[in-house]
Amino acid sequence: xxxxxxxxxxxxxxxxxxxxxxxxxxxxxxxxxxxxxxxxxxxxxxxxxxxxxxxxxxxxxxxxxxxxxxxxxxxxxxxxxxxxxxxxxxxxxxxxxxxxxxxxxxxxxxxxxxxxxxxxxxxxxxxxxxxxxxxxxxxxxxxxxxxxxxxxxxxxxxxxxxxxxxxxxxxxxxxxxxxxxxxxxxxxxxxxxxxxxxxxxxxxxxxxxxxxxxxxxxxxxxxxxxxxxxxxxxxxxxxxxxxxxxxxxxxxxxxxxxxxxxxxxxxx
Numbered sequence: 596x597x598x599x600x601x602x603x604x605x606x607x608x609x610x611x612x613x614x615x616x617x618x619x620x621x622x623x624x625x626x627x628x629x630x631x632x633x634x635x636x637x638x639x640x641x642x643x644x645x646x647x648x649x650x651x652x653x654x655x656x657x658x659x660x661x662x663x664x665x666x667x668x669x670x671x672x673x674x675x676x677x678x679x680x681x682x683x684x685x686x687x688x689x690x691x692x693x694x695x696x697x698x699x700x701x702x703x704x705x706x707x708x709x710x711x712x713x714x715x716x717x718x719x720x721x722x723x724x725x726x727x728x729x730x731x732x733x734x735x736x737x738x739x740x741x742x743x744x745x746x747x748x749x750x751x752x753x754x755x756x757x758x759x760x761x762x763x764x765x766x767x768x769x770x771x772x773x774x775x776x777x778x779x780x781x782x783x784x785x786x787x788x789x790x791x792x793x794x795x796x797x798x799x800x801x802x803x804x805x806x807x808x809x810x811x812x813x814x815x816x817x818x819x820x821x822x823x824x825x826x827x828x829x830x831x832x833x834x835x836x837x838x839x840x841x842x843x844x845x846x847x848x849x850x851x852x853x854x855x856x857x858x859x860x861x862x863x
Contacts, residue, residue: 648684709830756811
């Protein structure tokens with residue numbers, strides 16, 4: 596994943612493996628939807644509802660406690676306490692059962708999402724939702740892909756905003772990229788570092804990483820060396836592509852389409 600992901604402020608690091616003491620045997624070790632309110636930690640549902648708007652049990656995921664080894668010799672262990680991930684009417688948030696008291700530790704309103712990034716490394720996954728005022732990280736395993744893929748699609752839909760024109764050079768690509776069955780796609784770059792433009796998103800596919808940037812959040816586009824540089828929802832994103840030609844093509848697409856969209860909007 597391009598090096599170790601940083602620890603979060605609610606995580607703890609130890610020099611010895613304390614997993615048998617911190618993670619109780621027999622507890623579910625996969626992310627799951629609660630089948631009833633009694634499966635949620637006390638106070639989690641009320642706190643999330645107040646922060647992200649109306650949310651039912653189908654909008655919540657229980658993220659079990661976990662531990663991972665890290666460092667050069669893997670002699671350091673990072674413990675993550677149990678969490679509840681919620682996607683409500685107006686925001687996504689992470690409730691964490693951690694000291695000094697349980698509560699919401701990460702929240703990103705949908706209108707402030709700058710990028711949704713999925714890192715993959717072997718069986719490990721790291722979802723990162725970046726907003727103008729904060730970031731929301733979730734680590735999980737490949738076994739959790741089915742339930743997390745549905746949540747990621749939901750996040751992308753809520754962040755996408757209204758559709759915008761697609762560059763005229765269109766090409767078909769994987770249907771998993773679509774948010775709308777009628778979407779047209781424009782692509783550029785080699786298969787290992789591909790840029791896809793749809794009516795709703797700019798999607799960057801790189802080895803071990805997929806980045807979804809809502810088109811409605813993009814405020815400016817440019818290039819720096821061989822990188823595409825975006826200003827998205829007030830956040831500066833440097834999306835290294837290792838190809839100046841591809842970065843230039845993407846920047847020109849976004850400038851042209853953004854200009855056409857603004858002109859059509861002001862004339863209506």
